Amino acid sequence: MAPLYIVDAGTLFSMWTQQQPEAMFATTDRILDEIRNRPTRQRTETLIGLGRLRIGSPGRESLKQVEDAAEESGDIPVLSHADIELIAYALEIERLEGGIVVVSSDLALLNTAIYLGLEVLDPKGQMKEGRQWFLQCPACNQVEEKETRQMDCPICGTEMKRRVKHKRNLR
Numbered sequence: 001m002a003p004l005y006i007v008d009a010g011t012l013f014s015m016w017t018q019q020q021p022e023a024m025f026a027t028t029d030r031i032l033d034e035i036r037n038r039p040t041r042q043r044t045e046t047l048i049g050l051g052r053l054r055i056g057s058p059g060r061e062s063l064k065q066v067e068d069a070a071e072e073s074g075d076i077p078v079l080s081h082a083d084i085e086l087i088a089y090a091l092e093i094e095r096l097e098g099g100i101v102v103v104s105s106d107l108a109l110l111n112t113a114i115y116l117g118l119e120v121l122d123p124k125g126q127m128k129e130g131r132q133w134f135l136q137c138p139a140c141n142q143v144e145e146k147e148t149r150q151m152d153c154p155i156c157g158t159e160m161k162r163r164v165k166h167k168r169n170l171r
């Protein structure tokens with residue numbers, strides 16, 4: 001199944017969405033409000049008209065979860081409220097439907113999304129996909145260099161947690 005792309009303002013400002021003729025997108029009310037540039041506004045409204053761009057806003061609980069994750073990852077000082085909302089909205093859709101990809105060229109936004117276990121795509125290619133984490137067992141600290149989202153510890157069987165690798169070097 002094709003992924004649903006969760007897009008930030010920078011992605012909507014770029015021509016990236018036009019290069020994905022079959023794709024489905026989603027973003028938040030706040031990001032839509034941020035788009036004042038007329039050609040971008042028109043492209044965005046066309047996508048909404050075609051039913052290819054969903055607009056929503058996240059609930060309080062997922063906002064809190066993203067804020068907590070961004071504090072742990074060290075990204076909170078440079079994330080805007082719009083960024084936090086977008087990640088929280090992505091998290092909610094991922095939980096309900098799965099199969100989303102967060103599209104942004106903002107490295108702090110991408111880093112926080114990765115920290116929360118979301119798939120990311122940077123159209124500018126500054127961040128390589130899916131190589132920023134490893135799995136660590138919370139019980140015995142066994143480390144596995146795998147790109148899977150979930151696995152049980154081969155030593156003790158505890159569910160391993162995904163950790164961000166070299167997170168300080170990402171921006």
Ligand SMILES: [Zn+2]
Nearest residue numbers: 137140153156
């Ligand atoms: Zn273990």
